[in-house]
Amino acid sequence: MGTLSVLFSTNFFTNTPYEYIMLLYGGIVNMKQSFDVTGMTCSACSAAVNRAVLKIDGVNDANVNLMTNSMVVDYDEDRTNDDDIIRSVMAIGYGVSIAGCKKSANNDDKDNSESIWDEQVKSMALRLKISIPLTMLLMYVSMGNMIGLPLPDFLLGENNAVGFAFMQFLITLPVVFINMAYYEKGFKSLFYGNPNMDSLVAIGSTSAIIYGIFAIFRMSMFLGVGDFDKIHKYHHNLYFESAVMILTLITLGKYFETRSKKKTYAAISSLVKLRPTTAHLANKDKIEDVDVKDIKIGDILQVRLGEAVALDGIIVSGSTVIDESAITGESIPVEKSIGDNVIGATINKGAVFNFKVTKTGGDTMLSKIIELVKAANATKAPIESMADKISLYFVPAVISIAIITFTVWKMTGATTEFALNFAISVLVISCPCALGLATPVAIMVGTGQGAKNGLLFKSAESLETMHMIDTIVFDKTGTITQGTPTVTDLILSDTYSEHDFLKMAASLEQNSQQPLAKAITSYGISKVKPLEVEGFSEIMGRGVKGILDKKIIIAGNLKFMADNNINVSSFDKYMEKQADEGKTTVFFAIDGVLAAIIGISDIPKNTSAVAIEKLKALGIKAIMLTGDNFKVAQNISSKLKLDDFISEVLPDQKEEVIARLKNEGKIVAMVGDGINDSVALAKADVGIAVGSGTDVAIDSADIVLMKSDLQDVVTTIELSRATIRNIKENLFWAFFYNIICIPLAAGVFYEPFNIGLNPMIGSLAMSFSSVFVVLNALRLRRFKAKKQMEYIKNDISNEVKTEVVKMSNQINAENLAKVVHIDGMMCMHCKANVEKALNSLANVSAVVDLEKKVANLKLTADVDDAILKRTVEDAGYSVIDIK
Numbered sequence: 001m002g003t004l005s006v007l008f009s010t011n012f013f014t015n016t017p018y019e020y021i022m023l024l025y026g027g028i029v030n031m032k033q034s035f036d037v038t039g040m041t042c043s044a045c046s047a048a049v050n051r052a053v054l055k056i057d058g059v060n061d062a063n064v065n066l067m068t069n070s071m072v073v074d075y076d077e078d079r080t081n082d083d084d085i086i087r088s089v090m091a092i093g094y095g096v097s098i099a100g101c102k103k104s105a106n107n108d109d110k111d112n113s114e115s116i117w118d119e120q121v122k123s124m125a126l127r128l129k130i131s132i133p134l135t136m137l138l139m140y141v142s143m144g145n146m147i148g149l150p151l152p153d154f155l156l157g158e159n160n161a162v163g164f165a166f167m168q169f170l171i172t173l174p175v176v177f178i179n180m181a182y183y184e185k186g187f188k189s190l191f192y193g194n195p196n197m198d199s200l201v202a203i204g205s206t207s208a209i210i211y212g213i214f215a216i217f218r219m220s221m222f223l224g225v226g227d228f229d230k231i232h233k234y235h236h237n238l239y240f241e242s243a244v245m246i247l248t249l250i251t252l253g254k255y256f257e258t259r260s261k262k263k264t265y266a267a268i269s270s271l272v273k274l275r276p277t278t279a280h281l282a283n284k285d286k287i288e289d290v291d292v293k294d295i296k297i298g299d300i301l302q303v304r305l306g307e308a309v310a311l312d313g314i315i316v317s318g319s320t321v322i323d324e325s326a327i328t329g330e331s332i333p334v335e336k337s338i339g340d341n342v343i344g345a346t347i348n349k350g351a352v353f354n355f356k357v358t359k360t361g362g363d364t365m366l367s368k369i370i371e372l373v374k375a376a377n378a379t380k381a382p383i384e385s386m387a388d389k390i391s392l393y394f395v396p397a398v399i400s401i402a403i404i405t406f407t408v409w410k411m412t413g414a415t416t417e418f419a420l421n422f423a424i425s426v427l428v429i430s431c432p433c434a435l436g437l438a439t440p441v442a443i444m445v446g447t448g449q450g451a452k453n454g455l456l457f458k459s460a461e462s463l464e465t466m467h468m469i470d471t472i473v474f475d476k477t478g479t480i481t482q483g484t485p486t487v488t489d490l491i492l493s494d495t496y497s498e499h500d501f502l503k504m505a506a507s508l509e510q511n512s513q514q515p516l517a518k519a520i521t522s523y524g525i526s527k528v529k530p531l532e533v534e535g536f537s538e539i540m541g542r543g544v545k546g547i548l549d550k551k552i553i554i555a556g557n558l559k560f561m562a563d564n565n566i567n568v569s570s571f572d573k574y575m576e577k578q579a580d581e582g583k584t585t586v587f588f589a590i591d592g593v594l595a596a597i598i599g600i601s602d603i604p605k606n607t608s609a610v611a612i613e614k615l616k617a618l619g620i621k622a623i624m625l626t627g628d629n630f631k632v633a634q635n636i637s638s639k640l641k642l643d644d645f646i647s648e649v650l651p652d653q654k655e656e657v658i659a660r661l662k663n664e665g666k667i668v669a670m671v672g673d674g675i676n677d678s679v680a681l682a683k684a685d686v687g688i689a690v691g692s693g694t695d696v697a698i699d700s701a702d703i704v705l706m707k708s709d710l711q712d713v714v715t716t717i718e719l720s721r722a723t724i725r726n727i728k729e730n731l732f733w734a735f736f737y738n739i740i741c742i743p744l745a746a747g748v749f750y751e752p753f754n755i756g757l758n759p760m761i762g763s764l765a766m767s768f769s770s771v772f773v774v775l776n777a778l779r780l781r782r783f784k785a786k787k788q789m790e791y792i793k794n795d796i797s798n799e800v801k802t803e804v805v806k807m808s809n810q811i812n813a814e815n816l817a818k819v820v821h822i823d824g825m826m827c828m829h830c831k832a833n834v835e836k837a838l839n840s841l842a843n844v845s846a847v848v849d850l851e852k853k854v855a856n857l858k859l860t861a862d863v864d865d866a867i868l869k870r871t872v873e874d875a876g877y878s879v880i881d882i883k
Contacts, residue, residue: 318353438730489599582632592843
């Protein structure tokens with residue numbers, strides 16, 4: 001697959017220019033391809049495959065994963081291709097194919113990874129059904145007489161020694177045949193200079209079998225000459241049972257290991273199972289069931305109560321409640337109505353609704369989550385490189401130790417059988433399966449648990465690095481805070497009750513689409529039922545006007561109040577306080593008199609304080625980065641008790657802050673949601689994007705939080721620490737096991753303490769060391785996010801502070817009047833012009849006496865003389881005096 005195929009496999013009409021640039025930039029030279037690799041049984045295998053692929057000219061990087069039997073190769077298309085990579089892997093004895101080429105039985109797009117695990121389990125179960133009975137029979141034949149169990153006469157005595165040995169050989173053959181894979185892979189890998197776990201098993205069991213065949217020939221020869229003493233010597237040292245027991249026990253261990261591996265894949269397979277297969281297509285007045293694969297973007301689908309949403313889309317009719325826990329981890333169902341997005345695989349818990357499909361196939365959120373989880377498992381954590389380096393030399397070292405063991409024992413005068421026993425024990429007990437599984441199995445379970453909790457790790461490296469983070473930098477808007485204005489303060493004059501005022505305010509503001517107006521409307525309708533206003537008008541950048549119950553209501557900023565000659569001095573101290581706290585103030589005047597001011601701010605999410613408190617308890621420094629002014633930042637910082645904040649930062653300066661912190665030796669995580677955070681997210685040691693953020697921010701991040709809950713940042717750290725702790729436990733036991741058992745198997749403790757280890761016990765111990773590592777990793781499935789409170793997107797807890805102000809300086813409008821003496825009025829047309837100009841002012845009612853050349857004014861509030869004079873002069877006349 002080349003660049004052109006990548007380009008033409010995407011949707012031409014939905015891709016953005018940015019996406020095409022990235023496709024071209026990343027695809028002209030380099031190509032990343034995924035492969036399925038079969039035949040790998042230990043870390044030595046994965047290291048051999050990795051080494052073989054890296055030798056190819058043009059390959060930049062290769063990631064081989066033992067846990068998933070997969071490989072991702074980054075290569076230069078001009079210098080090599082998929083076929084070269086496949087040939088190099090097959091040449092060293094492993095099977096390989098391009099990932100996804102093997103379809104499931106019904107040839108659909110369903111993920112068939114789970115069926116692969118099933119096939120492996122069934123294959124091993126069949127081998128065990130044959131191997132275990134025959135092994136038990138062989139053990140009975142070889143050792144039954146020693147413990148007093150009856151045997152047929154033709155197997156007893158020195159005279160029947162050859163028949164006794166040959167019977168064991170015949171029982172051994174089917175077990176060897178059914179487990180032939182160990183020999184094929186083991187000797188092939190050995191031949192190509194890449195010995196692995198199968199090589200150790202093959203050498204060990206073959207040695208035992210060859211020695212048994214050798215013993216049969218020797219006994220046949222001695223039987224011919226009647227040397228029963230020598231026959232007796234070989235009679236009880238055949239080792240066929242050791243060879244068979246090695247094969248059976250290792251297969252048994254592999255069986256349990258594969259079953260455990262299948263469980264670790266459960267997170268991905270459970271996500272795959274969420275995909276609905278059919279949907280209800282609304283075609284005009286007709287509803288028909290169709291296959292999800294046949295649905296196109298723009299189709300209208302109906303979702304009934306209890307059903308899963310088939311694909312991603314936007315609701316076009318109806319309202320409901322949807323359980324999104326399978327995708328976002330959010331335990332509380334979310335209310336949805338027309339215009340809201342719905343996610344495929346979520347469950348409808350409310351009424352029937354229709355939605356328009358916006359994404360299909362691999363573009364849906366569920367598909368992207370599955371791919372992210374798979375991608376994370378296909379990468380290696382830095383800690384795994386240690387195990388890989390050791391395994392590279394481990395198997396050759398073990399073979400060398402086995403040879404040395406045999407040689408040393410022979411040199412000390414031990415018999416061949418005795419020396420061979422220790423050498424075989426070294427081979428079978430040293431298989432590095434546990435070493436190879438220690439990291440990938442924990443990473444798989446860890447990333448799977450992350451997905452279940454709404455945490456998407458894009459790589460194993462990000463999962464590992466999070467446990468080392470000591471500084472977290474947060475963007476403010478939309479990350480720490482809601483990102484939308486919210487009413488925080490209501491300062492109300494004693495002229496109106498809170499109920500009456502909110503009814504007028506909500507009624508007026510519901511006609512505006514401005515964010516501040518929406519915040520006021522949202523708060524108002526939570527307490528009262530709004531009414532329709534008359535004569536609504538909106539002045540951009542200033543405010544709104546309207547009439548309700550014959551009252552003139554105006555709302556807006558301080559400039560709008562000045563334009564309408566509204567006296568705001570009674571609220572001065574409240575205005576100053578809100579300014580100090582970085583809040584936006586909206587003024588409301590009714591019939592020319594200031595009735596209230598409302599404080600509005602972008603408040604912290606209801607979980608932010610809890611999350612930051614937890615981070616500080618973990619010893620992590622929390623810093624806020626924002627482009628807002630100092631006062632706004634200081635107010636938020638003091639509320640949340642942040643360690644530090646940096647305000648008035650331009651988007652391009654955020655990266656500089658991250659770089660400075662890293663230069664100070666800090667290990668930094670950046671949490672953000674906007675395009676202006678993308679560079680800083682990429683610069684940080686770990687970039688974390690909240691799921692509500694922009695696509696660019698999410699693409700730049702290493703971890704994606706499906707919910708906008710900062711407690712999930714804490715959860716990523718706790719999950720990372722739990723995973724790394726599990727990996728270290730696995731590596732400890734894998735190393736400890738080999739450090740202790742290899743000397744024991746080699747007979748180091750035999751002479752001083754008479755302690756040894758026969759091959760059968762060695763194979764049993766080796767097999768279950770791998771099972772132990774996998775079972776230990778599965779303990780991570782118990783991991784649960786520890787949250788003190790739930791984040792509810794549409795119900796942010798916010799207590800509005802309400803105060804009442806006595807309007808002592810309010811003017812008695814009934815006694816307020818002014819007379820304006822005007823020069824230049826000549827006719828009725830002039831009279832009309834002056835009246836129109838003066839009556840356009842708020843709080844002014846004017847009647848012109850043309851004969852006396854005056855305008856008699858009745859005022860509902862004091863109006864500055866300068867405003868009156870300017871208004872008349874703007875109409876084309878001169879003002880002589882105002883009384």
